[in-house]
Amino acid sequence: MKTLIYGYGNPGRKDDGLGARFIELVDNWIANEEIQNIKTDCNYQLNIEDAAVVAEYDRVIFVDASVAEDVIDFKLENITPNDASIEFTMHAVSTAFVIELCQKIYNKLPDAYNLHIKAYDFDFIEELSPIAESNLYAAFGFLKNYLTSEQ
Amino acid sequence: MAQKVTIEPVTRVEGHGKVTIHLDDNMNVVQTRLHVVEFRGFERFVQGRPYWEAPVLVQRLCGICPVSHHLAAAKALDVIVGAGTGHGLTPTGEKMRRLMHYGQIFQSHALHFFHLCSPDFLLGYDADPAIRNVVGVAIKFPELATQGVLMRKYGQEIIAVTAGKKIHGTGAIPGGINKNLSIAERDALLNGPAPLNIDKMIEWADAALQLFKDYYMKNRDFVDNFAYFPSNHLSLVRKDGALDLYHGVMRAVDAEGNKILNDVDYQEYYNYIEEEVRSWSYMKFPYIKHLGKEKGWYRVGPLARLNTADFIPTPMAQKEFEIYKAHTNGKPNNYCLHTHWARLIELLHSAEVIRDLLRDPDLQKDDIVTKGTKKFEGVGLIEAPRGTLFHHYKINENDQITMANLIVSTTNNNEPMNQSVNFVAKKMMNGQATITEPMKNAVEIAIRAYDPCLSCATHALGKMPLDIKLYNAKGDVLDHYRS
Numbered sequence: 001m002k003t004l005i006y007g008y009g010n011p012g013r014k015d016d017g018l019g020a021r022f023i024e025l026v027d028n029w030i031a032n033e034e035i036q037n038i039k040t041d042c043n044y045q046l047n048i049e050d051a052a053v054v055a056e057y058d059r060v061i062f063v064d065a066s067v068a069e070d071v072i073d074f075k076l077e078n079i080t081p082n083d084a085s086i087e088f089t090m091h092a093v094s095t096a097f098v099i100e101l102c103q104k105i106y107n108k109l110p111d112a113y114n115l116h117i118k119a120y121d122f123d124f125i126e127e128l129s130p131i132a133e134s135n136l137y138a139a140f141g142f143l144k145n146y147l148t149s150e151q
Numbered sequence: 152m153a154q155k156v157t158i159e160p161v162t163r164v165e166g167h168g169k170v171t172i173h174l175d176d177n178m179n180v181v182q183t184r185l186h187v188v189e190f191r192g193f194e195r196f197v198q199g200r201p202y203w204e205a206p207v208l209v210q211r212l213c214g215i216c217p218v219s220h221h222l223a224a225a226k227a228l229d230v231i232v233g234a235g236t237g238h239g240l241t242p243t244g245e246k247m248r249r250l251m252h253y254g255q256i257f258q259s260h261a262l263h264f265f266h267l268c269s270p271d272f273l274l275g276y277d278a279d280p281a282i283r284n285v286v287g288v289a290i291k292f293p294e295l296a297t298q299g300v301l302m303r304k305y306g307q308e309i310i311a312v313t314a315g316k317k318i319h320g321t322g323a324i325p326g327g328i329n330k331n332l333s334i335a336e337r338d339a340l341l342n343g344p345a346p347l348n349i350d351k352m353i354e355w356a357d358a359a360l361q362l363f364k365d366y367y368m369k370n371r372d373f374v375d376n377f378a379y380f381p382s383n384h385l386s387l388v389r390k391d392g393a394l395d396l397y398h399g400v401m402r403a404v405d406a407e408g409n410k411i412l413n414d415v416d417y418q419e420y421y422n423y424i425e426e427e428v429r430s431w432s433y434m435k436f437p438y439i440k441h442l443g444k445e446k447g448w449y450r451v452g453p454l455a456r457l458n459t460a461d462f463i464p465t466p467m468a469q470k471e472f473e474i475y476k477a478h479t480n481g482k483p484n485n486y487c488l489h490t491h492w493a494r495l496i497e498l499l500h501s502a503e504v505i506r507d508l509l510r511d512p513d514l515q516k517d518d519i520v521t522k523g524t525k526k527f528e529g530v531g532l533i534e535a536p537r538g539t540l541f542h543h544y545k546i547n548e549n550d551q552i553t554m555a556n557l558i559v560s561t562t563n564n565n566e567p568m569n570q571s572v573n574f575v576a577k578k579m580m581n582g583q584a585t586i587t588e589p590m591k592n593a594v595e596i597a598i599r600a601y602d603p604c605l606s607c608a609t610h611a612l613g614k615m616p617l618d619i620k621l622y623n624a625k626g627d628v629l630d631h632y633r634s
Contacts, residue, residue, distance in 0.1 A: 012319065020318060042317060042318060043318060044217065044317070044318060047262065048262065048265070048285055048299060049258075049300050049301070049303035052300050053304075083281075100286055101286055101289060101296075101300070104286055105293060105296055105297050105300060124193065124196045
């Protein structure tokens with residue numbers, strides 16, 4: 001299964017960099033293990049062109065910082081395509097919107113997941129808070145096991 | 152009993168703001184305000200940091216137009232390292248930066264048209280908001296939606312090869328750039344497999360412009376009569392008066408086309424521009440000093456740029472510019488919704504500039520940095536997608552930044568956005584006791600024409616549901632709607 005792991009967020013805003021840091025960990029893992037079927041991408045935020053990116057994969061896992069109350073340390077959940085899940089900040093779009101657009105334009109529907117990692121601090125510093133960093137490694141360990149177990 | 156209606160936030164603009172519309176006892180609009188929550192702490196944050204970090208640090212400010220901040224900061228620091236401004240860089244340094252910048256303009260303008268603007272006029276301004284978005288366009292006009300997605304992708308690829316990476320690009324450094332464009336990178340952008348090559352991008356940019364013009368011809372009354380008001384206009388122009396989005400002199404014209412800033416050096420912008428603080432908004436209100444607060448405010452962005460420029464130095468865009476200018480008999484265009492028209496002419500121009508740059512062998516040369524005698528102060532201006540962006544830095548003998556002042560494009564458009572909201576509110580809400588969907592959307596369309604980035608918060612911050620409040624003259628909330 002061809003898989004894309006896509007981190008997003010602004011690493012210059014402390015814990016908002018969780019997505020980018022996660023991708024660094026995945027890139028090292030891919031390089032060390034010479035994994036061929038997992039690719040990565042990373043950006044400040046998602047936008048409409050990402051519909052073309054995810055259309056090339058069987059599965060996509062978006063990784064992002066989260067302040068949601070139901071995310072304790074990290075949480076993996078399915079994405080249901082949804083064009084109504086538009087945030088008012090329409091210079092960026094949601095993961096559900098990307099998948100919906102992919103389906104509408106390219107007639108493809110990859111298995112799609114959000115990996116939310118709990119974030120706490122969004123100051124103008126390029127480093128993670130200690131507790132966010134702990135969540136990062138926990139989430140990475142989980143996803144690595146998850147993907148390895150199906151190899 | 153006077154009442155106040157609050158619409159918060161404005162949908163489909165970046166960051167968050169709220170609109171308050173004050174009604175009198177007869178339910179007539181007496182005052183409107185666009186309130187903006189803008190983070191201003193960044194200018195203090197960079198103080199004490201080494202100046203060479205600024206082009207990367209400023210990208211923390213905004214994930215929407217990081218390239219504009221990156222380049223404006225680099226231009227200011229060119230002055231500080233003694234490389235001068237604009238043509239002080241090596242040809243490779245300047246042209247690589249231009250390629251990065253026009254790539255950013257191209258992808259940003261494409262996004263605005265296909266994602267923010269086209270749903271309104273292709274599906275109807277009064278269409279159900281649930282389907283009035285790019286997915287709605289994809290269902291009804293799949294080919295057009297695909298073009299929008301791929302034009303964005305093409306622009307992002309230009310940024311990636313010029314800035315070095317998507318996040319925290321390092322392409323521009325004080326005095327130049329840190330890489331040239333390889334032959335392989337050039338060929339991929341110039342002659343890549345269809346549709347991701349420059350010829351197809353020019354074709355699609357032109358098609359998008361023709362699409363808007365077709366719409367305009369069929370809906371001329373609506374477009375012309377939506378939020379028309381006279382104003383001043385400000386932008387950079389090339390020294391010979393040409394449209395130039397990367398470098399030039401500051402020019403401003405009034406509503407009749409008279410020059411009120413006559414091609415001045417932006418290193419002394421503070422002699423010409425003042426910023427007013429108003430108690431009800433975090434965002435300042437800039438104005439041209441010698442005209443004062445009441446008469447000195449101005450618009451920036453595509454509409455303003457096509458009002459200040461004498462011509463466009465690429466053939467297809469120049470031809471369209473002449474058609475556009477003929478509509479107002481050569482006078483400045485003050486029609487708010489014509490901003491979309493101007494933006495699409497710039498989209499076409501950007502594609503032509505990208506093609507010309509990709510064909511230029513200077514991009515493969517190795518002389519990429521200029522050095523000179525250090526100075527302790529520098530100003531960088533650039534025409535960001537949304538308008539003129541000012542970066543101003545001072546440093547000390549330890550190379551630490553001691554002062555930073557940023558005037559972002561949306562701040563420059565603060566008063567015009569308020570004027571637009573006021574126009575449509577008075578036109579649509581006089582005598583109305585409730586806010587209907589068309590009324591709410593009209594206010595949003597007026598603001599959206601400026602493509603504002605109201606807050607430089609990242610996507611993880613600033614999420615806010617729709618919030619509508621109704622107040623009486625005493626400040627009591629009469630009604631409250633929250634999505």
